Amino acid sequence: xxxxxxxxxxxxxxxxxxxxxxxxxxxLYAAFAPAKTAQADSSSQSIAIEEGKKLYATGCSSCHGPGxxxxxxxxxxxxxxxxxxxFQVGTGRMPxxxxxxxxxxxxxxxxxxxxDQLAAYIASLGPGPGIPSKKQYDPKGGDIAAGxxxxxxNCAQCHNFAGEGGALTDGKYAPSLRxxxxxxxxxxxxxxxxxxxxxxxxxxxxxxxxxxIAYVNDTTRADNPNPGGFSLGRLGPVTEGLFxxxxxxxxxxxxxxxxAARTAKARKS
Amino acid sequence: xxxxxxxxxxxxAPAGQKAADWADGRVGLYNLAKSNLRxxxxxxxxxxxxxxxxxxxxIIILTGVYLTLFFKPSMGEVVYHGSYVPLQxxxxxxxxxxxxxxxxxxxxxxxxxxxxxxxxxxxxxGMLVHMMRVFFTGAFRKPREINWTFGFLLLxxxxxxxFLGYSLPDDLLSGTGIxxxxxxxxxxxxxxxxxxxxxxGGQFPGFDVVPRFFTIHILLLPGIMLGLxxxxxxxxxxxxxxxxxxxxxxxxxxxGMPLMPVYMAKAGGFFFVVFGVITLLSAIATVNPIWAYGPxxxxxxxxxxxxxxxxxxxxxxxxxxxxxxxxxxxxTLVLGVFIPLIVFPLVLTAIxxxxxxxxxxxxxxxxxxxLDRPRNAPTRTGxxxxxxxxxxxxxxxxxxxxxxxxxxLSINAITWVVRVSFFVLPPVAFIITKRICLGLxxxxxxxxxxxxxxxxxxxxxxxxxxEVHEPLPQGKVFELxxxxxxxxxxxxxxxxxxxVVRKVKRTQKVRAKLxxxxxxxxxxxxxxxxxxxxxxxxxxxxx
Numbered sequence: 001x002x003x004x005x006x007x008x009x010x011x012x013x014x015x016x017x018x019x020x021x022x023x024x025x026x027x028l029y030a031a032f033a034p035a036k037t038a039q040a041d042s043s044s045q046s047i048a049i050e051e052g053k054k055l056y057a058t059g060c061s062s063c064h065g066p067g068x069x070x071x072x073x074x075x076x077x078x079x080x081x082x083x084x085x086x087f088q089v090g091t092g093r094m095p096x097x098x099x100x101x102x103x104x105x106x107x108x109x110x111x112x113x114x115x116d117q118l119a120a121y122i123a124s125l126g127p128g129p130g131i132p133s134k135k136q137y138d139p140k141g142g143d144i145a146a147g148x149x150x151x152x153x154n155c156a157q158c159h160n161f162a163g164e165g166g167a168l169t170d171g172k173y174a175p176s177l178r179x180x181x182x183x184x185x186x187x188x189x190x191x192x193x194x195x196x197x198x199x200x201x202x203x204x205x206x207x208x209x210x211x212x213i214a215y216v217n218d219t220t221r222a223d224n225p226n227p228g229g230f231s232l233g234r235l236g237p238v239t240e241g242l243f244x245x246x247x248x249x250x251x252x253x254x255x256x257x258x259x260a261a262r263t264a265k266a267r268k269s
Numbered sequence: 270x271x272x273x274x275x276x277x278x279x280x281x282a283p284a285g286q287k288a289a290d291w292a293d294g295r296v297g298l299y300n301l302a303k304s305n306l307r308x309x310x311x312x313x314x315x316x317x318x319x320x321x322x323x324x325x326x327x328i329i330i331l332t333g334v335y336l337t338l339f340f341k342p343s344m345g346e347v348v349y350h351g352s353y354v355p356l357q358x359x360x361x362x363x364x365x366x367x368x369x370x371x372x373x374x375x376x377x378x379x380x381x382x383x384x385x386x387x388x389x390x391x392x393x394x395g396m397l398v399h400m401m402r403v404f405f406t407g408a409f410r411k412p413r414e415i416n417w418t419f420g421f422l423l424l425x426x427x428x429x430x431x432f433l434g435y436s437l438p439d440d441l442l443s444g445t446g447i448x449x450x451x452x453x454x455x456x457x458x459x460x461x462x463x464x465x466x467x468x469x470g471g472q473f474p475g476f477d478v479v480p481r482f483f484t485i486h487i488l489l490l491p492g493i494m495l496g497l498x499x500x501x502x503x504x505x506x507x508x509x510x511x512x513x514x515x516x517x518x519x520x521x522x523x524x525g526m527p528l529m530p531v532y533m534a535k536a537g538g539f540f541f542v543v544f545g546v547i548t549l550l551s552a553i554a555t556v557n558p559i560w561a562y563g564p565x566x567x568x569x570x571x572x573x574x575x576x577x578x579x580x581x582x583x584x585x586x587x588x589x590x591x592x593x594x595x596x597x598x599x600x601t602l603v604l605g606v607f608i609p610l611i612v613f614p615l616v617l618t619a620i621x622x623x624x625x626x627x628x629x630x631x632x633x634x635x636x637x638x639x640l641d642r643p644r645n646a647p648t649r650t651g652x653x654x655x656x657x658x659x660x661x662x663x664x665x666x667x668x669x670x671x672x673x674x675x676x677x678l679s680i681n682a683i684t685w686v687v688r689v690s691f692f693v694l695p696p697v698a699f700i701i702t703k704r705i706c707l708g709l710x711x712x713x714x715x716x717x718x719x720x721x722x723x724x725x726x727x728x729x730x731x732x733x734x735x736e737v738h739e740p741l742p743q744g745k746v747f748e749l750x751x752x753x754x755x756x757x758x759x760x761x762x763x764x765x766x767x768x769v770v771r772k773v774k775r776t777q778k779v780r781a782k783l784x785x786x787x788x789x790x791x792x793x794x795x796x797x798x799x800x801x802x803x804x805x806x807x808x809x810x811x812x
Contacts (some may be wrong), residue, residue, distance in 0.1 A: 101679070144355045152441060152563045156571035161441060162561050166572030167670035171679035174572070218355060219561070227372065228383055228555030236442065236571075238668040240556050241578025244390035247554075249398065251546045252321050252391065253314070259535055259542075260314035263526065 045120065052121025055114055059095050068125045073099075080191065081128020082119035087187035089115045091180075093194075101171030102194055129190045129200075136206055137186035142214025150208055151215050154199070162234040163220050168195055178220045182213045310532050311512040311525035315406075318399040319505075320536060322423075324543040325392040326498065332385040333487065339375050341367040342437065342483035344476040353560050361439075361564035364479045368438035368559055383551035389431045390556070391547060393579040396424045400620070404653050407641035408511045409624040411634065416504040419497050421621045426494050428579045433486040435557060435577055439479055442557075444565025445574045447478060449587075456606035474567065514639045514751035516744040521638070575667060583613045585666030589687045616663070620656050623649075630783040632758060644713070645752045647706035648787045654702040655695035662690045703792070710794040713749045716741060717797045718805050740806055750796050758784040 007013060057066065063074030070076030077084075088094040092106040110118065119131060135141070152161065160166045163177035172195050177185065189209050192198030199209070218224070232239040282290070292298040310316070343363040349356050351366070352373045361369075371378035400420060403409050409417040436443040451473045455461045470477030509523050518524045526532060562571065575584055586609035593604035627649065628634075643650040665672060666687035673680040720738035727737050741749070760781045764770050786792060 145358045148355055148563055149359060152566075152569040152571065156441075156569065158572055160573050161563065161571035164573075165674060167673035167680045169679075170681050171673070171677070173674055215355065226555060226558070227560065228379060228558055229552060230554045231558070232554055234558065234561060235671060236573035237557070237575050237577045238573070238581075238671050240554075241390060241581065243554055244387060244550070244556075244578070245394050248387060248391040248547065248550050249321070249394045251550075252395070252543055253318070253398075255542050255546065256317040256321065256539070257314040259539055260312055260317060263312050 048117045048120040049124045051114075052117035052119070052124075055110070055118050056121050059110075060118070063096070068122060077122050077125060079126035079128045080122060082123040082131045083129040083187040084191040084193070085119040085122045086115055086131045087184050087191060087193055089118060090187075091184055102173060105175060129187075132183060132186045132190070134183075137182045137210060137213055139182050139210070139214040139217035142207075142210040142212070142217075144211075144214050144218050146208075147211035147213070147215030148219075150204075150212050154204070155212065158195075160235070163216050164234050176220075177216050179222075180216075180220075182217060185213050185216060186210075305506065306527070306529035308506065308509075308528040309523045309525045310510050310528065311518075311523060313513060315402045316510065317539065318395060318402055320539055321395040321543055322392055322399055323498065323502075324540045325388045325395060325547065326494070327540070328388040328544055328547060329385060329392060330491065330495075332381045332388065333491075335381050336371060336378075336385060337487060339367060339371045339378065340364070340437070340483075342480045344439070344474070344479050356560065356563070359564060362479065364437060364439040365559070365564045368440070372560060380548075380551055383554075383556050384548055386435070386556040387550045387554075388547045389427075389434060390577060390579075391550075393424070393427045393431060396420070396427055397579075400424060401653065401657070404620070404623070405641075405643040405650055406511070406513075407637065407646055407649065410637040411628065412508055412636055413504070413511075414624050414628070416501060416508070417624050418621070419501045419504070421617075423494055423497050423501065425617060426490050426497075430486055430490040430494070431577055432580055433482045433490070436482055437479060437486060438557075438559045439565050440559040441562040441565050441569055441571055442559075442574055443562075444474065444567070445570055446576055446580075447474065448567065449576075452606055453587075453610045456603040456610060458600070458602055458607070474565070509638065511638050511640050513642070514748055516747050518639065520636070523638075572670060578664070581667040582616060582660055582663035583609065583667075585663030585668075585687065586612055586616075588669055589663075589666045589684055589691060616659065620653075623652065627787075630780055630787055631755060632780075632784070633755070639751070641752065644706040644709040645754075645793075647703045647710070648792050650706050651699040651703035655699040658694045658698035659691065662687055662694050666691075707792075707794055710796075714794055714797050717746050717749050718801060746802070752796070754793055754796055755788050757781070757788040 056064075056068070060074075060077075061068075063071060064077050065071045065074075068077040070078075085094075089110055090108055090112070092108040093103045095109070096103045097106070108115075116131075122128075123130065151163075155163075158166050158168065158174035159177055160174075165176035166174050168174060174195070186209055188196060189199040189204065189212070190201075201209075226234075232243055289298060341363040345363045346360055347363055347366050349359050349361055349366055349369065351357070351369055353369055356369065368382075371382055373379070403413075403417065403420070432446070436447050451465055451469065454465045454468060457464060465473065468478075468481075469475045470481075510525070512518050512523060512525070515524075563569070575581060587606065590605050590609050593608075595602045595604060641649075643653075666684065669680050669683045669687065672678060672683050720740040723737045723739050725737040726734055728734050758781045760773055760777055762771075763773055
């Protein structure tokens with residue numbers, strides 16, 4: 001102790017104290033500071049944002065504005081989140097081909113890697129729903145029966161009881177859910193694209209979403225054994241009536257014509 | 270029938286004859302057979318449309334009996350534990366559960382259910398086509414007006430029995446249909462609410478709806494229909510069948526083949542053809558997949574919620590009607606639903622009363638056993654086509670959403686097209702059809718007078734080219750000229766030569782006007798007279 005008190009007036013003492021203070025501050029900062037900045041992939045994230053920004057400037061900015069602020073031709077993308085980008089670009093809806101009642105689904109023109117870069121850029125503009133993880137949307141984890149009830153309550157009035165799609169006003173429509181990636185169904189519920197309402201986790205919990213996906217996946221799968229024979233599009237009685245008239249009554253009238261044309265011949269006896 | 274064998278007393282008679290003797294002694298079989306087995310029926314494919322209806326009706330009864338063995342007409346709530354996985358653990362009514370069981374757990378249940386439903390679709394379609402055949406050939410004229418009415422009642426009851434039938438499974442689609450009906454009932458001014466409570470035994474949907482519909486569906490309506498079918502057939506036999514005009518076919522005879530053996534074989538065989546076709550249809554195509562609709566819950570609804578096709582025109586009426594609503598003395602009058610509810614029976618009545626209107630207008634009290642060719646009754650044919658066009662455009666209105674999605678159109682645009690067409694299309698169809706009929710009459714006249722165009726071009730000595738026309742065979746000429754061409758009613762002068770005004774009732778005037786429209790100059794082309802035919806075909810004419 002004496003040693004310390006003897007040397008406290010040493011010319012270098014202030015320097016030593018300063019070093020301790022700095023080390024303590026730095027140490028405390030390292031211990032308590034937000035982890036984000038300390039993460040190793042921050043550079044790759046910023047690269048993704050940079051790349052996404054370039055893709056955005058070429059492919060999207062003519063309608064959505066150079067900074068994603070929107071224009072007369074397209075809505076603002078600030079705060080729509082990565083999920084919206086992944087859905088819209090991943091299903092080929094964006095970039096849109098032409099203005100119209102509704103932007104149709106088509107072959108996507110960006111690779112998944114590019115879509116992720118675009119999503120990273122849009123997500124950097126403002127907080128919004130992120131891309132769901134496989135655990136969230138995996139149809140294997142869902143209850144089909146519960147999903148069916150939820151689907152009939154929330155979805156069937158537009159998408160039809162079997163997810164075959166239906167008409168909305170003025171040429172708009174609810175698309176068929178046949179062959180749609182479970183991830184995209186989840187994102188659609190989360191972000192409410194085009195005419196669709198949004199189903200955030202507060203109104204439809206994650207489990208309910210997964211149940212719905214399980215039901216849709218089950219009812220629209222290609223190997224679904226339609227128990228009654230040909231499904232006739234699963235569009236209700238309209239197609240059944242058409243089928244019955246053409247192939248039921250049509251076949252019977254054809255037979256009637258055939259029977260009537262074969263009249264008994266008088267035998268000479 | 271048991272054959273009451275008594276080999277000792279009649280050893281030589283074969284078993285069949287013995288059975289016949291037995292029956293004759295009790296129900297007068299021989300007399301019945303004598304008068305009916307040789308009954309003559311004319312040959313034409315369109316005369317078999319009624320058979321299609323009769324046979325599909327029988328098929329519906331047969332399959333319906335099988336279904337009642339397994340169906341539970343109850344709204345009691347149960348949790349499903351059957352073999353259809355996507356609905357396991359879901360709450361539903363016993364009616365829906367038992368229909369699922371019929372579909373998945375009863376042997377042959379799904380096939381029989383589908384035969385029952387497809388046969389119903391074909392049955393009503395067949396009745397409509399049969400009715401159109403009778404309409405366009407004028408087969409409803411005296412003495413067959415009552416049978417026309419029976420047939421019409423069968424059509425209406427078939428429609429409603431079909432509606433009740435597909436409402437029974439209590440699935441989401443049919444529940445929506447009943448909800449629609451409840452809305453229509455509620456729209457009736459003053460008594461609507463009471464009617465609805467009476468119908469459902471309280472608040473919709475309640476527990477009474479399925480048991481009540483079941484009784485009406487399997488007992489009340491089919492019972493009445495069966496009676497009407499029998500009456501319909503008795504009258505067909507009593508009136509004898511109509512036939513198309515032709516050589517040797519008059520208003521007083523029937524030319525064709527006897528019931529025994531020709532029609533016994535043809536009609537009997539045709540029953541199996543109808544059963545076969547409908548079974549095939551049921552084996553390859555789904556109808557009413559109730560498992561996909563899910564159980565009915567009033568808080569759920571699916572798009573593509575349409576009725577079966579025969580109720581489709583009522584759906585069209587409601588879909589094209591603007592949602593008008595007025596408030597009168599504190600009561601809301603939902604015109605958007607009430608007006609379609611009123612128009613619905615009017616559409617049906619319009620075609621039902623036509624025979625009576627025609628007979629009043631034409632004043633024709635003669636019996637008619639020879640059919641009209643549709644072209645020779647242009648006004649009737651035009652009105653019939655106008656009615657069909659109205660019916661079809663309403664079907665389009667009823668399926669407007671599917672037209673929108675499948676033809677990439679706006680549903681609003683389709684609705685407006687149907688709204689305008691509802692008023693414009695029938696008159697246009699009437700005018701066009703009438704003109705086509707008149708054109709065909711001119712063509713008939715031309716054929717009778719100048720023969721058939723052979724396509725052979727002949728050059729005459731002086732250089733003129735002519736096409737050789739071949740005179741029609743005598744029988745064909747008869748066919749084309751056999752029809753009557755009635756003259757329009759004349760009221761006569763309203764003021765006689767002394768200046769005295771004769772009183773003419775307003776109805777008389779209307780009737781004369783209508784008669785003019787039916788048979789006046791613009792409504793028929795005078796058929797060639799024998800003199801004209803003589804003059805041209807005698808060789809002194811132009812060719």
